[in-house]
Amino acid sequence: MIGHKTIATLAALAAGFAFAVGGAAAQAPKRGGSLTYAIGAETPHYDCHGSDTYATLQFASPFYSTLLQFDLTKYPAVKGDLAKSWTVAKDLMTYTFVLHDNVKFHDGSALTSADVKASYDRLRNPPAGVVSTRKATFGDIGSIETPDPTTVVFKMKSVNAAMIEHFASPWNCIYPAAVLAKDPNAPKTSIMGSGPFVFVEHVKGSHVAGRRNPNYFRQGLPHMDGFKGVFMLQAAAMLNSLQGGQVLAEFRGISPAERDRLVQAMGDKLRIEESSWTLNLMIVFNTEKKPFDDVRVRRALNMAIDRWGGSQGLARISTLRAVGGVVRPGSPFATPEAELAKLPGFGKDIKAAREEAKKLLREAGVPNLSLTLHNRNLAQPYTPAGVFITDQWRQIGVTVDHKQYDTAPYLAGMSSGNFDVAIDFSNLFMDEPSLGLAKYVSFDRAPENRSRIIDRDLDKYFDLQVSELDPKKRSEYIRAFEKRLFEQSYSVPLLWWHRIVPTHKVVMGWRMSPSHNLGQDLAEVWLNQ
Amino acid sequence: MLRYAINRLLLMVPTLLGVAVLVFFMLRVVTGDVVEVKLRGDGGAVSQETIDMERKRLGLDKPLSAQFADWMVGVVTLDLGKSMWTDRPVVEEIGTRLELSMQVAIMATIVAVLIAIPLGAIAAVAQDSWIDRVVRIITIAGLAVPAFWLGMLIMIGLLAAFNWLPPITFTPLYVDPWANLSQLVWPAMAVGYRYAAVVARMVRSSLIEVMNEDYIRTARAKGVFERLILTRHALRNALLPAITVIGLEFAFLIGGLVVTEQVFNLNGIGKLFVQSVSRNDFTLIQGMVMLIAAIYVLVNLAVDLLYAVLDPRIRYT
Numbered sequence: 068m069i070g071h072k073t074i075a076t077l078a079a080l081a082a083g084f085a086f087a088v089g090g091a092a093a094q095a096p097k098r099g100g101s102l103t104y105a106i107g108a109e110t111p112h113y114d115c116h117g118s119d120t121y122a123t124l125q126f127a128s129p130f131y132s133t134l135l136q137f138d139l140t141k142y143p144a145v146k147g148d149l150a151k152s153w154t155v156a157k158d159l160m161t162y163t164f165v166l167h168d169n170v171k172f173h174d175g176s177a178l179t180s181a182d183v184k185a186s187y188d189r190l191r192n193p194p195a196g197v198v199s200t201r202k203a204t205f206g207d208i209g210s211i212e213t214p215d216p217t218t219v220v221f222k223m224k225s226v227n228a229a230m231i232e233h234f235a236s237p238w239n240c241i242y243p244a245a246v247l248a249k250d251p252n253a254p255k256t257s258i259m260g261s262g263p264f265v266f267v268e269h270v271k272g273s274h275v276a277g278r279r280n281p282n283y284f285r286q287g288l289p290h291m292d293g294f295k296g297v298f299m300l301q302a303a304a305m306l307n308s309l310q311g312g313q314v315l316a317e318f319r320g321i322s323p324a325e326r327d328r329l330v331q332a333m334g335d336k337l338r339i340e341e342s343s344w345t346l347n348l349m350i351v352f353n354t355e356k357k358p359f360d361d362v363r364v365r366r367a368l369n370m371a372i373d374r375w376g377g378s379q380g381l382a383r384i385s386t387l388r389a390v391g392g393v394v395r396p397g398s399p400f401a402t403p404e405a406e407l408a409k410l411p412g413f414g415k416d417i418k419a420a421r422e423e424a425k426k427l428l429r430e431a432g433v434p435n436l437s438l439t440l441h442n443r444n445l446a447q448p449y450t451p452a453g454v455f456i457t458d459q460w461r462q463i464g465v466t467v468d469h470k471q472y473d474t475a476p477y478l479a480g481m482s483s484g485n486f487d488v489a490i491d492f493s494n495l496f497m498d499e500p501s502l503g504l505a506k507y508v509s510f511d512r513a514p515e516n517r518s519r520i521i522d523r524d525l526d527k528y529f530d531l532q533v534s535e536l537d538p539k540k541r542s543e544y545i546r547a548f549e550k551r552l553f554e555q556s557y558s559v560p561l562l563w564w565h566r567i568v569p570t571h572k573v574v575m576g577w578r579m580s581p582s583h584n585l586g587q588d589l590a591e592v593w594l595n596q
Numbered sequence: 597m598l599r600y601a602i603n604r605l606l607l608m609v610p611t612l613l614g615v616a617v618l619v620f621f622m623l624r625v626v627t628g629d630v631v632e633v634k635l636r637g638d639g640g641a642v643s644q645e646t647i648d649m650e651r652k653r654l655g656l657d658k659p660l661s662a663q664f665a666d667w668m669v670g671v672v673t674l675d676l677g678k679s680m681w682t683d684r685p686v687v688e689e690i691g692t693r694l695e696l697s698m699q700v701a702i703m704a705t706i707v708a709v710l711i712a713i714p715l716g717a718i719a720a721v722a723q724d725s726w727i728d729r730v731v732r733i734i735t736i737a738g739l740a741v742p743a744f745w746l747g748m749l750i751m752i753g754l755l756a757a758f759n760w761l762p763p764i765t766f767t768p769l770y771v772d773p774w775a776n777l778s779q780l781v782w783p784a785m786a787v788g789y790r791y792a793a794v795v796a797r798m799v800r801s802s803l804i805e806v807m808n809e810d811y812i813r814t815a816r817a818k819g820v821f822e823r824l825i826l827t828r829h830a831l832r833n834a835l836l837p838a839i840t841v842i843g844l845e846f847a848f849l850i851g852g853l854v855v856t857e858q859v860f861n862l863n864g865i866g867k868l869f870v871q872s873v874s875r876n877d878f879t880l881i882q883g884m885v886m887l888i889a890a891i892y893v894l895v896n897l898a899v900d901l902l903y904a905v906l907d908p909r910i911r912y913t
Contacts, residue, residue: 112682272693272868274765303859304764308764308861311755479632
């Protein structure tokens with residue numbers, strides 16, 4: 068429990084933060100210096116297109132440019148990165164981008180529309196042997212034209228209301244067409260970008276380093292001479308290093324307990340920024356395995372979880388906090404609490420819900436169900452979430468064997484369907500519903516749906532909301548989607564995360580956002596020392 | 597002696613061959629597929645065609661006997677192949693970490709020897725006195741306290757006392773000795789304390805036993821000074837079992853410091869070992885097992901040769 072003293076300290080720090088931010092706005096950025104920061108995991112490869120982990124972005128973002136990017140001063144608005152300007156046809160079927168004409172890759176070659184086309188072709192239609200985890204996202208693109216070296220035209224097959232935000236996705240790194248032509252898999256093992264920093268070294272198991280790109284196309288940027296991202300897999304080592312000043316920031320997020328420890332030890336040297344997080348944990352039932360092909364079993368397990376009570380306890384010890392549906396609570400299309408509480412698994416009378424759950428299990432013929440819970444071996448927030456769920460299900464007579472795995476085998480196990488029930492995550496970079504809902508549509512359309520279900524009703528509501536431009540109607544389709552999903556309980560959100568980012572106060576210009584995937588290119592970061 | 601050393605070196609060949617056969621075939625029995633973990637471990641959808649292509653590229657579609665033959669040809673020519681996970685040569689992957697792990701092991705051994713031999717000898721000479729009891733407390737504490745926990749205490753102590761922590765990235769000794777030592781001296785101390793406790797206990801019990809031998813009694817009867825008896829006659833013999841322990845502990849330290857490496861954020865062999873196992877990176881695991889087996893064999897040989905130096909009665913032919 069956080070004491071009054073801690074709360075007072077936090078309040079003082081929050082005030083200090085507001086002051087610091089205000090101060091930063093008034094202060095002119097200083098040139099020079101090198102930022103050393105902690106990265107909580109080491110990327111297995113360098114390819115943004117084929118990755119879904121922040122470890123790749125926090126490693127690679129400083130070296131690459133994207134067509135557009137999110138403007139974190141006005142999130143979720145987007146701004147140009149490589150694109151100087153852009154126009155969108157009224158029918159949303161054509162997107163035309165005009166590129167800056169002075170962009171060079173780090174080897175000195177010019178970046179042109181051909182490079183953008185080659186990169187997006189690789190994203191939407193990867194050649195044999197290349198993995199693109201965004202193939203489905205860009206499936207709506209019909210063709211890409213390059214009328215001149217600085218113009219790219221995307222012609223759509225169908226309307227996607229969120230296409231402009233998808234163009235701002237941090238995962239869409241632009242690679243040189245020549246490199247891709249020579250070896251389509253080259254971006255996995257080598258880096259050639261046009262971003263604010265030039266790749267210096269990757270010492271495996273230790274760190275990645277970059278130096279200032281003197282030919283960066285955005286005038287006056289980056290401010291720093293270089294950076295070093297140190298892989299720190301152990302939270303205790305990372306916290307010690309933050310406290311000792313060996314690293315000046317950890318941009319993913321820490322737990323409330325870790326925050327309190329740092330605040331107590333470092334006082335006003337530390338800046339803490341907090342935000343809700345476009346990231347949730349979810350429970351996924353493998354519907355290809357018995358008895359999870361039975362809706363009664365899935366629904367019983369969903370209903371037995373006391374999300375409202377659990378959120379209060381878990382918020383004190385983990386990065387989990389908010390109860391929400393498939394869209395982040397507080398964002399424009401989120402389900403209001405009163406409506407959410409009427410859906411299975413989200414009711415506030417947990418005693419009644421558990422009685423109902425026991426009844427459903429009896430009816431399904433598995434009153435003493437035993438299952439294996441497939442989970443990731445990261446302390447935050449997977450371990451507390453796994454322990455919490457194990458206890459919740461124990462209360463309706465279910466025996467859980469909680470197994471935790473390293474990230475790669477954890478993801479591989481889920482992707483290949485080698486699990487009973489899993490704790491999955493939905494890692495979004497924006498609140499646009501079509502991005503969040505995509506994970507729940509039928510398996511033949513969204514292979515990232517680990518429940519492996521085919522449900523055309525869900526697909527229908529998804530398609531309706533994607534092309535619907537009236538926000539009210541779109542909300543109705545999203546509600547219908549959510550109702551169907553929770554009633555069937557193929558995969559259901561557990562809790563949404565809360566992001567807490569610690570930085571030393573000398574680190575300026577970095578912008579907090581609800582996604583740890585954004586703002587990692589470090590172009591505008593500067594050191595006040 | 598030279599002939600003995602050569603014979604022992606030749607005996608390494610069947611030993612390492614046995615290790616190679618065991619590790620290669622046992623890894624193939626373990627469940628899990630490196631290609632699935634590698635390609636699906638990003639969470640994305642990967643077609644079976646892509647998985648098959650990667651399997652073919654890595655040579656995993658060949659019969660086991662052919663895979664083994666390929667690998668053995670590589671081992672003989674000191675080419676351990678490429679990591680199935682990173683595509684970098686296994687020798688490079690291990691080389692990046694071996695320098696650090698080897699240095700920590702050497703420094704911990706120095707710390708252990710410097711502490712353990714005087715401490716064990718003093719405790720044996722002053723058997724059952726208060727000095728012996730104090731030494732016993734120190735050594736039992738060393739055995740009871742895990743090295744990683746002591747490491748955490750060291751880090752917290754450094755932070756609290758000096759608001760300072762050792763560097764978090766490795767600098768080779770020849771590049772910057774100060775940066776190198778200021779990073780590695782702390783894990784060497786944390787590990788060296790436990791190591792010293794094991795060796796000190798061994799020195800004490802061995803020395804007590806030797807001090808009761810007839811030849812020591814004879815030396816005393818001849819009026820030899822007690823200090824001379826201890827250093828020239830007793831300690832040399834008492835060190836024989838301690839040297840065996842020192843050798844085994846040293847070999848263990850090369851790959852066995854998984855948690856301690858994490859506490860100090862060290863990029864060592866232990867961490868690499870755990871990562872490669874969790875990723876089913878067969879070639880890297882095989883390379884590391886071969887390396888550690890070779891280190892064990894060489895350290896054992898060095899220990900045996902040291903026996904002859906310390907005890908002139910031992911002659912190898």
